[in-house]
Amino acid sequence: MSGIKIRHLTKKFEADGHILTALDDVNLQIESGEIYGIIGMSGAGKSTLVRSINFLERPTEGQVLIDGVDLAELSERDLRKKRADIGMIFQGFNLLEQKNVISNVCFPLEIAGVKKKDAIVRARELLKRVNLEDKEKAYPSRLSGGQKQRVAIARALASNPKILLCDEATSALDPQTSDSILKLLKQINEDLGITIVIITHQMSVVTQICDKVAIVENGKIVEEGKTAEIFDSPKSDAAKELISGNNNSFLPLEELNSDKVIRIVFSENSAFEPVIANAILKFETPINILKADTRNVGGIAKGEMLLGLHYGSGVEKDFIEYFRERGLVVTEVKETEVKSHV
Amino acid sequence: MFDAKVLSMLAEGIKDTLYMTLVSTLAGYVLGLPLGIILCVTGKNGLHPNSVIYRILDFICNIIRSVPFLILLIVLIPFTRALVGQSYGSTATIVPLVICAAPYIARVVEASLNEVDPGVVEAAKSMGADNFQIIYKVLLVEAKTSLMAGATITTGILLGYSAMSGTVGGGGLGDIAVRYGYYRWQTDIMVVTVVLLIVIFQIIQNLGTKIVMAFDHRKK
Numbered sequence: 323m324s325g326i327k328i329r330h331l332t333k334k335f336e337a338d339g340h341i342l343t344a345l346d347d348v349n350l351q352i353e354s355g356e357i358y359g360i361i362g363m364s365g366a367g368k369s370t371l372v373r374s375i376n377f378l379e380r381p382t383e384g385q386v387l388i389d390g391v392d393l394a395e396l397s398e399r400d401l402r403k404k405r406a407d408i409g410m411i412f413q414g415f416n417l418l419e420q421k422n423v424i425s426n427v428c429f430p431l432e433i434a435g436v437k438k439k440d441a442i443v444r445a446r447e448l449l450k451r452v453n454l455e456d457k458e459k460a461y462p463s464r465l466s467g468g469q470k471q472r473v474a475i476a477r478a479l480a481s482n483p484k485i486l487l488c489d490e491a492t493s494a495l496d497p498q499t500s501d502s503i504l505k506l507l508k509q510i511n512e513d514l515g516i517t518i519v520i521i522t523h524q525m526s527v528v529t530q531i532c533d534k535v536a537i538v539e540n541g542k543i544v545e546e547g548k549t550a551e552i553f554d555s556p557k558s559d560a561a562k563e564l565i566s567g568n569n570n571s572f573l574p575l576e577e578l579n580s581d582k583v584i585r586i587v588f589s590e591n592s593a594f595e596p597v598i599a600n601a602i603l604k605f606e607t608p609i610n611i612l613k614a615d616t617r618n619v620g621g622i623a624k625g626e627m628l629l630g631l632h633y634g635s636g637v638e639k640d641f642i643e644y645f646r647e648r649g650l651v652v653t654e655v656k657e658t659e660v661k662s663h664v
Numbered sequence: 665m666f667d668a669k670v671l672s673m674l675a676e677g678i679k680d681t682l683y684m685t686l687v688s689t690l691a692g693y694v695l696g697l698p699l700g701i702i703l704c705v706t707g708k709n710g711l712h713p714n715s716v717i718y719r720i721l722d723f724i725c726n727i728i729r730s731v732p733f734l735i736l737l738i739v740l741i742p743f744t745r746a747l748v749g750q751s752y753g754s755t756a757t758i759v760p761l762v763i764c765a766a767p768y769i770a771r772v773v774e775a776s777l778n779e780v781d782p783g784v785v786e787a788a789k790s791m792g793a794d795n796f797q798i799i800y801k802v803l804l805v806e807a808k809t810s811l812m813a814g815a816t817i818t819t820g821i822l823l824g825y826s827a828m829s830g831t832v833g834g835g836g837l838g839d840i841a842v843r844y845g846y847y848r849w850q851t852d853i854m855v856v857t858v859v860l861l862i863v864i865f866q867i868i869q870n871l872g873t874k875i876v877m878a879f880d881h882r883k884k
Contacts, residue, residue: 378789416783419781420808420880421881433791463882
């Protein structure tokens with residue numbers, strides 16, 4: 323099957339005499355059949371990165387290998403053939419507005435020179451897969467955002483690709499629709515074994531379906547690994563910020579009135595024991611709960627809490643020890659990070 | 665006043681006017697459409713940017729378009745004579761009309777194609793489409809209605825220009841208006857030709873708009 327290897331990838335753009343480094347020595351290995359998330363804030367370079375995978379953007383330096391084949395060594399014609407093996411979906415769907423649904427799905431096959439009759443059979447099959455068999459004759463302007471993305475997915479699958487690139491594919495959709503699209507992608511990954519690369523700025527997308535994740539900041543990969551592990555104990559500031567996510571409700575630090583802030587993460591089995599209550603009873607010291615949340619990470623419910631502990635009580639270390647003994651993942655949060663967490 | 669002779673002259677005029685307008689629009693597109701495509705493709709954000717080709721074509725288009733049609737008509741007389749054998753009459757008028765229309769059409773086509781969502785072009789590229797496939801399967805298809813609207817406007821303009829050629833014996837309704845209305849002071853004939861031109865223009869514009877509406881799938 324189909325793995326992606328990115329080696330020392332650098333991409334520089336020249337604009338008005340300035341040289342902008344969009345990607346800086348990126349190294350990635352995406353195994354065949356994985357769902358791989360690439361997450362970062364806007365402007366981090368993740369869109370350029372995903373466009374380098376099918377050479378819509380030619381890298382300034384470095385290599386992209388698909389199944390061990392270096393894309394830079396292919397002729398234009400072979401590169402186009404290779405692109406047909408890599409499906410792509412976009413934030414803006416990018417459907418042909420003047421063609422109806424079935425013609426849109428047939429389009430990659432038309433380009434590949436498949437007979438119209440065979441193309442239609444294949445397109446119908448795919449529309450069934452994305453639950454749109456009744457919309458065959460409809461034009462994109464009559465479809466909702468979710469339906470458009472389903473058509474785009476069917477279209478991307480038409481040429482039987484081994485890799486599917488998703489560039490902010492759910493960012494223009496409401497949460498429910500986004501959810502259903504992610505489920506569809508997961509289903510496709512399981513049924514067809516397609517390697518899926520997901521570019522997003524939303525941690526929820528990554529935690530929901532990605533096996534692994536790479537965090538991009540300023541054109542560099544700052545952290546990489548299994549999604550669950552990174553969610554439990556993020557190391558880079560960028561990862562911490564992305565995980566804490568919505569900064570819409572932050573409090574001024576001085577109002578938090580706590581000396582030490584820790585983040586604990588627990589998965590569903592440890593949620594049965596009232597750990598916090600027990601800890602308070604045991605040490606007879608109050609804990610300030612600054613934030614609590616539960617999230618679905620790769621199908622497992624994960625709880626996340628920010629706790630404020632008072633210095634001087636002398637038991638902060640005991641608290642941390644106590645939580646760790648009960649299988650919780652504990653990380654200390656620096657004061658500067660608290661704002662973005664809460 | 666409007667005896668059989670005048671009526672048959674007017675009928676002849678309508679026929680000549682339609683002949684000049686439609687043939688020059690058609691021939692104008694034969695030249696202008698590829699030219700517009702090349703402008704779009706070689707442009708800065710095109711599929712295959714090439715500033716040398718773009719600048720040359722851009723310059724030629726601007727030069728021709730900056731010469732008023734009436735002057736172009738006169739300047740091109742030797743060329744027209746060499747090509748058609750005479751410099752007057754409706755067939756001869758088609759030559760300067762086409763020369764005048766082609767760069768205009770190229771601009772209209774370029775603008776229509778540039779309007780196509782770059783995202784759709786990118787999607788086609790990601791599917792492995794080559795530039796020719798992108799031109800005739802994406803750009804021309806997605807810009808279809810915009811191109812039709814442009815063709816309607818162009819036809820209307822060429823109708824007006826064909827009438828202008830009447831000043832140098834170009835044939836058609838404009839010719840009749842100049843000869844009878846201007847040189848012979850027969851205001852009634854002039855009024856009739858003007859009304860006929862207005863009616864033809866309306867028919868072209870309304871027909872064009874209807875066709876565009878029927879073919880546009882972007883609106884609900």
